[in-house]
Amino acid sequence: MPKLFSRSSTPRRPGRVSARVRILGWLLLLTVLTLLFVGVLVRTILLENVDTDTNAALTQETEEFGEFARTGIDPATGRKFDNVAELFEVYLSRQVPDEDEILLGVDNARSEFPFYKAEARPPYAVQDDAGLLAGVNASASSWGNTGTPAGEMRWAKVPVTSTNGSSGHLLIGYFTQPARDEVASIMTTAAWAALLALLLIAGVGWVVAGQILAPVRTVRKAAAEISAHDLTQRIPVQRRDDIGELAETFNSMLDRLDDAFATQRQFLDDAGHELRTPITIVQGHLDVMGDDPADRDETLRLVTDELARMTRMVDDLLLLAKARRPDFVRPGPVALADLTSDIYRKVEQLGNRSWSVDSTSTDIVRVDAQRVTQALVQLAHNAVRHTRDGDRIELGSAVDDHVVTFWVADTGSGVSPADAEKIWERFSRGSGYTGEGAGLGLAIVKAIAEAHGGRAILMDKQGAGSTFGIELPR
Structure with a gap:
């Protein structure tokens, strides 16, 4: 018999990537894309926060100085400032600039030293860069950006005029590069952390x-x-x-295959064992057949009878082999009373017996009517073989909430306790049976019942007849 599976039947193709590697690859790819997306999003948000915070600081500083300039009173003396230089000096002396902030007061009347600064060590000494300051001072805009060796400086100018007519403006500058460098440092740290997380995910995955x-x-x-x-x-x-479900499904498949091969082997064993005798009989009679016409006719009659018996036996064995297939029974809605009546009309011609229907029901049940008929006809044949002319044989059916029952009762000699179990097996005959059957009829009845998910039953009263039947799920 050929092997169902073999090592060579599913060769591992060269270069094939295993499912484990593919799963891990997709997991890492998804993780990398997610980390990149989150990194870009976080960096964008942080840089936007830098711009927002810088603009907010400039706005706050301009509002504070604008309010101070509008008041024009020295908090220490309570008198008004005489000129913008004095205003700048007092205001700047009271300020504590941020780390990246510069404050410069420009007095238009003092060209020789026009600037006052409040930040002692700014990122870049703007006050010493005359060209940069000239460009900012000459700008007509109150806000702007300019490049410096320390990076971008975002600035704002607030003009002011004193009571003596002197004028100038306060220059507020913020260097954004340190904050951007801090964002870059955060992102670098996050990138290393993401790399370590990626390695951890790869290992765990x-x-x-x-x-x-x-x-x-x-x-x-x-x-x-x-x-x-x-x-x-x-x-x-x-x-x-x-x-786990995959493993269970595979085990179920193996159960079905094992059952199918067991059925096949049993069919071959049964056929080989049971057909050997009729084949031997046929061959023996043909070997000794003479030329006498009467002898030839008798031999042909015996051979034909054995061949017919072999045919019936093969048909029964094939039926038993098919009983394991899922499509062996095809249940459908059936009126129980009609089915029982049809079976009765078919079996009452099997022998000269007193046939009757014991009881039935008007319920609609779901069974395979053809297979049930086949089982009941087998039981009726069995009852005829074990009764005499005129004996009573009854058919019946009943139904409850869960079970449909069919039975055939006879008034024959009954079944001995020793035979009660084995008579359902293949090629098994009761101890008192002398007929010519192959012993497959009750095995077929049992197979039909089990194919429905039910069972075959025997209710025996030895010496007072037997009742054979099947119980099927409703």
């Missing part, structure tokens, strides 16, 4: 993917080792997830 796919590898190895001669291996199911 490799281990977890291996554990998840372990039953799949077991299934593959089992499939490669199983043959038609050894279907006993099963995969231990220790999980309650999709992989």
Whole structure:
């Protein structure tokens, strides 16, 4: 018999990427894309915050100085400032600029030293860069950006005029590059952390993917080792997830295959064993057949009878082999009373007996009417073989909430306790049976009942007849 599976039937193609590697690859790709997206989003938000905070600081500083200039009173003396130089000096002496901030007061009347600064060590000494200041001072705008060796400086100018007519403006500058460098430092740290997380995810993902796919590898190895001669291996199911269901499904498939091969082997064994005798009889009679016409006619009659018996036996064996197939029975809605009546009309011609219908029901049940008829006809044949002319044989059917029951009762000699179990097996005959049957009739009845999900039953009263039947799920 050819092997169902073999190692060579599922060769591993060169260069094929395993499911474990593919799962890990997709996981890492998704993680990298997610980290990149989050990194870009966070960087953008942080840089926008730098711009927002710088603009807010400039606005706050301009409002504070504008309010101070409008008041025009020295908080220490309570008198008004005489000129903008004095105003700048007092205001700047009271300020504590931020780390990246500069404050410069420009007095238009003092060209020789026009600037007052409040930040002792700014990122860049703007007050010493005459060209940069000239460009900012000459700008007609109150806000702007300008480049410096220390990076971009965002600035704002607030004009002011004193009571004596002197004028000038306060220059407020913020260097944004330090804040941007801090964002870059944060993103660098986050990138290293993301790399470490990626390595950790890769390691954990490799281990977890291996554990998840372990039953799949077991299934593959089992499939490669199983043959038609050894279907006993099963995969231990220790999980309650999709992989566990896969293992259970594979085990169920092996159960069905094992059952199919067992049925096949049993069919071959039964056929080989039971057909050997009629073949021997046929061959023996043909070997000794003479030229006498009467002898030839008798031999042909015996041979034809044996061949007919062999045909019936093969048909019964084939039926039993098909009984394991899922499509052996095809249940459908059936009126129980009509089905019982039809079976009665078919079996009452089997022998000269007192036939009757014991009871039935008007319910609608779901069974395979043809298979049920086949089983009841077999039971009726069996009852005829074990009764005499004029004996009573009753058919009946009943139904309750869960079970549909069909039966055939006779008034024959009954079944001995020793035969009650074995008579349902193939080629088994009761101890008192002397007929010519192959002993497959009750086995067929049992197979039909079990194919419905039910069972065959025997209610025997030895010496007072027997009742054979089947119980099927409603």
